[in-house]
Amino acid sequence: MPRPTPTVEDLTQGVLARNTRAVGRALRWVDDRLPQADALLNALHPLGGHTHVIGVTGPPGAGKSTLVSALVHQYRAQEKTVAVLAVDPSSPYTGGAVLGDRIRMQKHFLDRGVLIRSIATRGHLGGLSISAADMVTVLDAAGFDVVILETVGVGQDELDISRVAHTTLLVVAPGLGDDVQAIKAGILEIADIFVVNKADRPGADAAVVNLQQMMALEAAVKKSNAPENNGDHHAHHHHAHGHHSASPPITETNKPVLKTIAIKGEGMAELCAACTEHTRHTADPRARARHLLHSLAHERLENWLHAHPQTTGPLIEAITQRTQSPRQALEPLWQALRKWVSQRFEP
Numbered sequence: 001m002p003r004p005t006p007t008v009e010d011l012t013q014g015v016l017a018r019n020t021r022a023v024g025r026a027l028r029w030v031d032d033r034l035p036q037a038d039a040l041l042n043a044l045h046p047l048g049g050h051t052h053v054i055g056v057t058g059p060p061g062a063g064k065s066t067l068v069s070a071l072v073h074q075y076r077a078q079e080k081t082v083a084v085l086a087v088d089p090s091s092p093y094t095g096g097a098v099l100g101d102r103i104r105m106q107k108h109f110l111d112r113g114v115l116i117r118s119i120a121t122r123g124h125l126g127g128l129s130i131s132a133a134d135m136v137t138v139l140d141a142a143g144f145d146v147v148i149l150e151t152v153g154v155g156q157d158e159l160d161i162s163r164v165a166h167t168t169l170l171v172v173a174p175g176l177g178d179d180v181q182a183i184k185a186g187i188l189e190i191a192d193i194f195v196v197n198k199a200d201r202p203g204a205d206a207a208v209v210n211l212q213q214m215m216a217l218e219a220a221v222k223k224s225n226a227p228e229n230n231g232d233h234h235a236h237h238h239h240a241h242g243h244h245s246a247s248p249p250i251t252e253t254n255k256p257v258l259k260t261i262a263i264k265g266e267g268m269a270e271l272c273a274a275c276t277e278h279t280r281h282t283a284d285p286r287a288r289a290r291h292l293l294h295s296l297a298h299e300r301l302e303n304w305l306h307a308h309p310q311t312t313g314p315l316i317e318a319i320t321q322r323t324q325s326p327r328q329a330l331e332p333l334w335q336a337l338r339k340w341v342s343q344r345f346e347p
C-alpha cells in the first residue's frame, strides 16, 4: 500500500530527526526535482552549514570506491556520521562496476551513521552541481558530519562536484601514467589534495614525484602568465578569511600529496587529517554560494527560454535566415531583461 505523501513540514521534521525513511524520501524529492522539493530545500537551508563536503574524483579503477569505503570506516571510528553520494553520469546503478561498489560498501549498510546513495542527474540543464548541492542540503540538515561525493572520470562533472565540495581529492594509482597526463588539464586546479592510492604497488613514489612536478610546472606557468589573483576558479584557494588570513595561501606547489593503500585502510588517518586541515584554512563559503546562485539562474533562464518558443521562435528564424546575427537577434530580449532587472534590483 503506498504511503501518503508527507507535507513539507513533516518531512522537514523527519529529516532533522535523521529518520531514515524521511531522509530517503527527501533525497528522492530533490533528485527527481519534484515541485515540492523547492519548499523543502528552502526550509532546510537555514538549518545547515555544518557538514564537510568531500569530492573524490580520478580515473577509472584508481580505487576511488575502495578509498571512499575506507574513509567512511575512518570517520566512523572517529564517531562521525557519513553520507556517500555516488555519481555515475552514464549508467544507472545496475552496472557491474557499481554493483561491485555497492557490495564493497555493504559492510556499512546496517549502520545508521552511514548513508549511501546514487545521484541521477541525466537530462538536467544545470549540471550536476545543483542536484549534488541540493542533496547535500538535505544531508547537512539531517546532521551528517561528512558528505562524500564520488565521481568517475575527468570532465564537467568533476568541475561541478569540486564547486560543491569544500575539499576535492584527486585519486590516482601508480602505473596509470597516461591517465595522469590526461588528467592534468584543469584537474590539478580543482584538486585540493592528491592521493596516490595502491601504494602497495611499484611506482607509487614516482607517481608522487610526477604529481609534484606537474604542480610546480603549472604554478610556474601561472606565475609568469598572471601575477594577480584572477578569477573565480581560484577563489577558494586564496580567499582565506577572518582570523585565518595570517596563514599562507595554499598554492599549487604545497597541496598535500598522500599515499594510501585503500584495500588495507592504510593512510586513512592522515587523509582525514589533511581534509580537516584543508577545510579549516581554505574553504570559502561565498565561492560555493556564488556558484550555486549562478547555476540556478543559468538553469532557470535556460528553462524559461525553452518554455517560450513564441519569444525565441522569431529570433531563431532570423538567425537561420541570416537576416540577423545571433547577437543582434538576442539584443532586444537582453536589453529588456537588463532594464527590468536594473529597475527592480539596482536602486
Ligand SMILES: Nc1nc2c(ncn2[C@@H]2O[C@H](COP(=O)(O)OP(=O)(O)OP(=O)(O)O)[C@@H](O)[C@H]2O)c(=O)[nH]1
Residues within 6 Å of the ligand: 059, 060, 061, 062, 063, 064, 065, 066, 067, 097, 152, 153, 197, 198, 199, 200, 201, 260, 261, 262, 263, 264
Ligand atoms: N593493490 C591495491 N588494489 C586496490 C587498492 N585500492 C583499490 N584496489 C583495487 O582496485 C580495483 C578498483 O577499485 P575501485 O575502488 O573499484 O576503483 P574506482 O576508482 O572506484 O573505479 P571506478 O568506479 O570504476 O572508476 C579493485 O579491484 C580494488 O580492489 C589498493 O590500495 N591496492
Ligand SMILES: [Mg+2]
Residues within 6 Å of the ligand: 064, 065, 066, 101
Ligand atoms: Mg568506483
